[in-house]
Amino acid sequence: MSIDFTTIRPQLVRLCEKYGIVELSVFGSVARDEDRDGSDIDLLYVLKPGTDIGLEFFAFQEELEELLDRKVDVVSKEGLHWIIRDQVLGDARVLYAA
Secondary structure (H helix, E strand, O other): OOOOHHHHHHHHHHHHHHHOEEEEEEEOOOOOOOOOOOOOEEEEEEEOOOOOOOOHHHHHHHHHHHHHOOOEEEEEOOOOOHHHHHHHHHHOEEEEEO
């Protein structure tokens, strides 16, 4: 991965705990080290059971964009379409797991 997520791990942990995220992974071009300048970051999340992020999802996404200084696409692991599920999960690299 071209982004060194280890340097921002404490901030990622805080964000995940704040929003009830129990797993956060990167997938796509960043996970495959194929991203270019301006590439967005594709992130996959799993919520703590019984948690409903609701409209706070947008605040979570915005805080991630500020932290990473790039546009991010955030997708629920549960909401992955079956057609792309295997490919996404094959690329995914876990950044945080509670």
